Amino acid sequence: MSRRLFLMILQCIVLQKLAAMPGDNRGVGTLPAENAATVLPVLPFPQVVREEPGRMTFPGRVNFKVTGLTAAQSGRLKSHWEAFASEQKILVNTKQQVVELVFLDNVPASEAGFLARSKNYRDSIGTEGYILQASASKTIIAANTETGLFYGLQTLRQLTRANWDRELFIADWPAFPTRVIFDDISRGPISTLDYVKKQIRRLAELKVNYLSFYIEHVVQPISHPDFAPKNGKLTIAQIKELSAYAEQYHVKLIGGFQSFGHFEKILALPQYKSMGETHSLISPLDPKAKQFLADVIGELCEAFNAPWFNVNCDETFDLNKGKSKAYIDSIGPDRFYADHLTFLYGVLKKHNKKMMLWGDVALQHEKIMDMLPKDVIYLTWEYGDAKNYDRWIKPFASRGLEFMVCPGVLNSYRMFPDMVMAKANIKGFSEAGKAQGATGVFTTLWDDGGAYLFSGDWYGVYAAAEKSWNLAAENESGFDSRYSKTAYGSANNNYVKAVFKLLELRGLPLTYNMNDVLWQQELLPAKGKQLWLNNTSIAEAKKILQEAGDLLAGTKAALNHDDISTLAHSIAQYNIMMDSRLVLATEAARYREALKNEKPAEAKKIIVQSADAIKNLRERYLQIQDNFKTAWLKENQLYWLDVVMATYDVKTSALATLENALRKAAAGTSAFPAPGQISFDIDETPHTYFSYWLLSGPFPSEKEGSVPEFLYSENEEYNKPPIPGGIATYKQKNYRWHKFASKSGGLIDLNEYFGKTGPAIGYAYCTLNITGQEVSEVFVRATAGTEVFWDGKKVGVISGNGNAVDDQKIPVSLPKGTHLFLLKIPQETGVPWHFSMRLRDEIQVVNTKHKYQTNSKNKTYEVE
Numbered sequence: 001m002s003r004r005l006f007l008m009i010l011q012c013i014v015l016q017k018l019a020a021m022p023g024d025n026r027g028v029g030t031l032p033a034e035n036a037a038t039v040l041p042v043l044p045f046p047q048v049v050r051e052e053p054g055r056m057t058f059p060g061r062v063n064f065k066v067t068g069l070t071a072a073q074s075g076r077l078k079s080h081w082e083a084f085a086s087e088q089k090i091l092v093n094t095k096q097q098v099v100e101l102v103f104l105d106n107v108p109a110s111e112a113g114f115l116a117r118s119k120n121y122r123d124s125i126g127t128e129g130y131i132l133q134a135s136a137s138k139t140i141i142a143a144n145t146e147t148g149l150f151y152g153l154q155t156l157r158q159l160t161r162a163n164w165d166r167e168l169f170i171a172d173w174p175a176f177p178t179r180v181i182f183d184d185i186s187r188g189p190i191s192t193l194d195y196v197k198k199q200i201r202r203l204a205e206l207k208v209n210y211l212s213f214y215i216e217h218v219v220q221p222i223s224h225p226d227f228a229p230k231n232g233k234l235t236i237a238q239i240k241e242l243s244a245y246a247e248q249y250h251v252k253l254i255g256g257f258q259s260f261g262h263f264e265k266i267l268a269l270p271q272y273k274s275m276g277e278t279h280s281l282i283s284p285l286d287p288k289a290k291q292f293l294a295d296v297i298g299e300l301c302e303a304f305n306a307p308w309f310n311v312n313c314d315e316t317f318d319l320n321k322g323k324s325k326a327y328i329d330s331i332g333p334d335r336f337y338a339d340h341l342t343f344l345y346g347v348l349k350k351h352n353k354k355m356m357l358w359g360d361v362a363l364q365h366e367k368i369m370d371m372l373p374k375d376v377i378y379l380t381w382e383y384g385d386a387k388n389y390d391r392w393i394k395p396f397a398s399r400g401l402e403f404m405v406c407p408g409v410l411n412s413y414r415m416f417p418d419m420v421m422a423k424a425n426i427k428g429f430s431e432a433g434k435a436q437g438a439t440g441v442f443t444t445l446w447d448d449g450g451a452y453l454f455s456g457d458w459y460g461v462y463a464a465a466e467k468s469w470n471l472a473a474e475n476e477s478g479f480d481s482r483y484s485k486t487a488y489g490s491a492n493n494n495y496v497k498a499v500f501k502l503l504e505l506r507g508l509p510l511t512y513n514m515n516d517v518l519w520q521q522e523l524l525p526a527k528g529k530q531l532w533l534n535n536t537s538i539a540e541a542k543k544i545l546q547e548a549g550d551l552l553a554g555t556k557a558a559l560n561h562d563d564i565s566t567l568a569h570s571i572a573q574y575n576i577m578m579d580s581r582l583v584l585a586t587e588a589a590r591y592r593e594a595l596k597n598e599k600p601a602e603a604k605k606i607i608v609q610s611a612d613a614i615k616n617l618r619e620r621y622l623q624i625q626d627n628f629k630t631a632w633l634k635e636n637q638l639y640w641l642d643v644v645m646a647t648y649d650v651k652t653s654a655l656a657t658l659e660n661a662l663r664k665a666a667a668g669t670s671a672f673p674a675p676g677q678i679s680f681d682i683d684e685t686p687h688t689y690f691s692y693w694l695l696s697g698p699f700p701s702e703k704e705g706s707v708p709e710f711l712y713s714e715n716e717e718y719n720k721p722p723i724p725g726g727i728a729t730y731k732q733k734n735y736r737w738h739k740f741a742s743k744s745g746g747l748i749d750l751n752e753y754f755g756k757t758g759p760a761i762g763y764a765y766c767t768l769n770i771t772g773q774e775v776s777e778v779f780v781r782a783t784a785g786t787e788v789f790w791d792g793k794k795v796g797v798i799s800g801n802g803n804a805v806d807d808q809k810i811p812v813s814l815p816k817g818t819h820l821f822l823l824k825i826p827q828e829t830g831v832p833w834h835f836s837m838r839l840r841d842e843i844q845v846v847n848t849k850h851k852y853q854t855n856s857k858n859k860t861y862e863v864e
Contacts, residue, residue, distance in 0.1 A: 039478040041162035041485040042155050042170075043462060044207060044469035047129075048121065052167035056136040058160035060085050063096045065138075068106030073146045076248070077101060077153060084157045098138035099156070101149050104131070107142055114140055121171035128209070129173030132156065136167065147209075147250045154205045161559075162485050176430075178404060178440025179208045179468035180254065181461055186216040186265075188450025188644075189636040190232040196242055199454070202560075204249035205486075206465035210306060211246065212254035214446070217265040218639070219257070223295040227266045232639020239303035247305065254356070255304030257297055259344055260284070260313040260337075277322035284340035285324055294347050301351035308377060309351075311344045313337075314358035317725050321734075337361055338371035345373055359396065359403065366395055374401065379442055383408035383863045385424040389432040397436040404440035405433030409460030410863060412448035413515045416570040420503050421863075422460045427476075430467040441468035449516050451644045453631055455566040458487060459499060489558030495567070498551035502571060504544045509688060510537035511574070512846040513862070517692070519573070519647065522743040523580055524654045524679045531682045532689065532745030533585050538578050545575050565631060572624050580617060580651075587613050588675060588682035591662075595672050604666040611662035618655035621648055654679065688845045689746020690766055690837045690852060694722050694737045695753065698760035698827070699730045707761055707787055707824045721820055722765055737765065739849060747781070750825060750833040757829070764823040764835060765850065768814065772855030775814040775839060779807040782825055782835035789822040790814070807838070 040049055062081055066074040081099075104122060107115055118131045125131065130143040130152035141152035155170065181203055185191060191199070196211075203211060220228040220235045234242075243253045260282060267276040275282055275289035283289045301309055319337065320328045328336045341357065348355050355373075359380035362368040369378075380392045380403050389405070396403040407429040411417035430441050443464035445457050462483050466475070480496040488495060505511040511518060525531035549571050557564050587610040594610075597603040625648035632641055661678040675681040699708060708730060713719040715729040722728065722737040729735070742748050750762045768775075780788055786798040788810055796810035827833040839845055843854050848862040 039481045039485075040168075041164060041482055042158050043479075043482045043486045044466040045472070045475040045478075045482065046155065046170045046172035047124075047470055047472075048169075048171040050117075050169040052135075052169070054136060054167035055165055056134065056167050057095075058097065058134075058156070058164055060088055060160045061096050062099045065098060065100040067100065067102035067108070069101060069103065069146070069149075073149075074101070077146070077149055080150065080249075081153060081157070084160075088161065100138060100140045101152075102140065102142050103149075104142045104144055107140075111140065114142070117169055118142065118171070121173075125171065125173045126177075128177070128207075129171070130155075132168075132170040132172070134159070134168055150204075150250050151207050154207060157205065158486050161489060174207065174469045175434060175471050176438070176440050176468045178210060178442070179465065180210040180212055180404070180440060180442040181208055181464065182212045182214065182254075182406075182442060182444045183454065184214040184445060184447040185234075186214050186218050186258075186447075188447040188452060188640050189454070189632070190218050190234075190639050191454070191635060192637055193238055193242065195454070195635045197245055200242075200246050200249050200251050202458075203461070203465070204251055206462060207469055208461075208465050209250060210252055210254050212256060212306075212310065212442075214258075214312075214444075215256050215300075216258045216262055219296075219300065221296045221299040223299060224292065227269055227272065229639045232637040236299055236303045239300070243303065243305040252306040253304045254306040254308055254310060255300045255353075256310035256312060256356075257293075257300055258313075259293055259297065259311040260340060261316040261318075262312070262314070277324060278318040281316060281318050281322060283322070283324065284336070284343065285327070290343065293344065297344070297347050298351055301348065301353050307352075307354055308356045309348050309353040310356040310358075310379065311341070311348075312358055313341060313344075314360050314381075316361055319361075321727065334365035334367045335371065337365065338368050341368075341372055341376075345376065356404075358406075359392070363392070363395055369395065369399055369401060376401070377439075378403040379406050380404070381406035381408070381444065382429060383410050383421070383425055383444070385421050386428060389429050392429075393432055393436050393438070402439055403433075403437075404442045405429045405438045406442040406444055407464065408444045408446065408863075409457050409464070411452050411457065412446045412863070413517075414449070415451070415514065415516050415519060415573060416456055416499075416502060416567070417452075417460055418503065418506065418514065419459055419463075419499055420506070423463050426460070426464050426467050431471055434471055443468070450640050451516065451519075451647070453562075453566045453569075453635055455560075455562040455631070455635065456570065458560070458563050459483065459496065462487060487560055487563065488555065490556050492554065492556065494551045494555040495557065495564065498548045498555070498567060498571075501544060501548040501551055502567070502574070505541060505574065508537040508541055508544075509844060509846050510534070511541060513848050515848070517741045518577055520741065520743065521745075522654075523584065523651050524658055525676075525681055525744055527679050528676050529681065529744060529749070530676075530747065532685045532687070532747065533581050533682060534685050534688055534745070535581050535585060536686065538582060541574070541578050545571055545578070549575075562631065562634060565627075569624070569628055569631065572627075576617075576620055576624060579620075583613055583617055584682055585684045588680050589684075591675060591680055595674075603672070607662050607666040607672070611659050611666065614655050614659040614662065618652050618659065621652050621655070624648070625652070685745070686841045687746070687838050688841070689742075690845075690847075691742035691746050691748075692766070692847055692850045693740045693748070694724060694765040694850050695740045695750075695762060696722065696728050696735045696737045696765075697762040698750075698754045698756050699735065699763070701759040701761055701826065703759070706759075707785065707826055711789065711792060711822065712763075712765075721767075728763070741849075746836045746838070748835055750827065750835070754833075756827070757833075758827070759829060760827045760833075762825045762827070762833070764825065766821050766837075767818055767851050768821060769818045769851070769853040770814050770816050770855075771853055772816075772843075774816070775812060775843065775854065778810050778812055778821075778837060778839060780810055780823070780835065780837050781807045782823065783828065783831060783833055785826045785828075786835060787824040789820075789824075791820050807836070 064078055114133050127145045128147050130148040132152050133140045143149045217227050218233050220233045246253050263282045264280040266272050275286050277283035319333050345355050356377045356379055359378040378396050382392045407426040409417050409422045480493045484490045484493045506514045590606055590610055594603040594606040665672045713728040718727050724739045726737045727734050782798045784798055784800040788796040790812055795812055798808055825835050845852055
């Protein structure tokens, strides 16, 4: 019998035996029942896994056998493994493992068992999938492409790092062909080249195949080198370097440039101001603007190596409010928008790029979808935990247009990302997108607020990588354990537990939604002003922070220690905010008592003790600031660091000034200064004041104290409930509605905000969602003559002569539902121009910016 015939007979026998084995075609992403307690340390989880009873080891020192690969392909794959082995310090291991890398069509007939198991998955793995069989004798990784083999090696490295010791079979492929992580580098931190390379390496292990950036002004094209910040930018040469680097890891970089709205940073420069349609929109009708876009986008197209280019063009709020309003009104905002996008489409076509754009404006004006070329890719975004996502998907899917779903790792205006919302959003949006034909998951990380580190985002990034590769719900229960092993080499889930323990702060009134406004609030009032502190949530917050810190301390991470440090910083930052409120309120009360003390020596001793407490607080801020600066420079260029550091500098400077004033008072011989004279007039209060509003004005007054007749605007077009950035008109002049957050605990000084002391009128607006019992009264303190409106009806006028110094109770009848509040606040010459509003103390109130709700048991966390 010839050797060839013998092998064929042997193959047939093996195939028959394997076909008779139970359970070989198991459900996607599942392990055998007898091994249910074992969690495969691979992320994203493979589509098909069969764990075998045999034992083995993954020593990491590999003897590669290659079949069907070119020398270049083999060399690239081997070098990736050698780099990993070097990092893990396993090259010196004398024991070797045989790993065969082979294209699927070249698997030899002698591998009958492997062929038998692979046959059901050959049509599934496509260009990025792979099949891996690991046994004590050797490991085989087969794929149709080099990318598939690379991804198989990523799975192997995770198994090796986790000391996996069982034989297994894996067949794996992605749920979505396009898996993108999108990093905002324009509104705060902009990464260094080294950190982007680190991102690329880490994303590649997660089988993410595209990285993109949000870019407004932080690139420096050769044609227009003068708009990029000097201390934070990517040059064309650097982008090309990163593109080439990413190619080595089977990642491509998707280019982008904000090409319509959000253009204020460039338009703020004198040489580009004339290109503006408004202060934030570039003008599509301006020849200079069109040439500028063609030049910059053209250069970026040649530098970024992905086949698409994102022109952004989202949130064009002022579309019909600029210098071309008459023209836009004549043709319609949808046509005006589509015409500009058609121009951009032509620019991209010259550079062989397909156009991507955010889908929000097309959803507002659906005719746009019918006006643009059919090969445009729409990036439809929503970052909340929605019940369903049809409103963001169906308009594109029903027209047969290509779209990608864009969930988000929600860190906008937060001090740590809201991973609760992010995880739910990524899951729900990805599943809905897959069901309705999305071609990719384009996960966004926005840095609105600018005080973040990417090291705090990785849990969300791993969740996005998982769901864009494998949507199987049965894998979710083991995600945290797999994350801990793959991200940190940790045998416990303490990091994840610490994250979600910290996120319990989002439910407390003081830290609700965990936005960064609490960090922005004043530690101390200005001279002559008061600071009101409601500290009723602090005890519960401190308990949460203690538990989060204890959990984090037990993480035992072997990898990616910067992630641990970033979470530790957030815990420390929240801790010092809580302690600051307690210490300052306590010491302010002690200082007032010292003023009453008839024994000067005792009073001075108390004041010195207060100064020491302030000093300790200041030194803690300095240490946290120094730690954050070090962490920032590990990831980012210098750009925006001064803005972040200023939030610390303001606090430490105020504390130093107060400390010096206290020591001076204790050392002096004259009477102690009043609290207001040294910025120490702080009072604890049980009241929860409405500190966040939309403000508009100052509107001029015909006479002192007069208030306009209209509700929101004298122009009927704008006489409706306002939105941030919306317009009110009065006497043919436009006034914006701006978001406002009080930094002093609730009493809002309009003189300070508007910078005006003459006769005028200020408008303040908020919403209140009643989710519990009916609200029957509100309390308002404001300048006399202030008119209070509820749902468009006047419900009260603040009485008194001039300045109101007490809260005035105003009867209302607010049933369940959302209600609109408007205050018209007149300014009189020589009278303080301020206001505040609250409900009864027993009604718990939380808010997302100017949107308030009662009954904290029914929370609605909003995207900001």
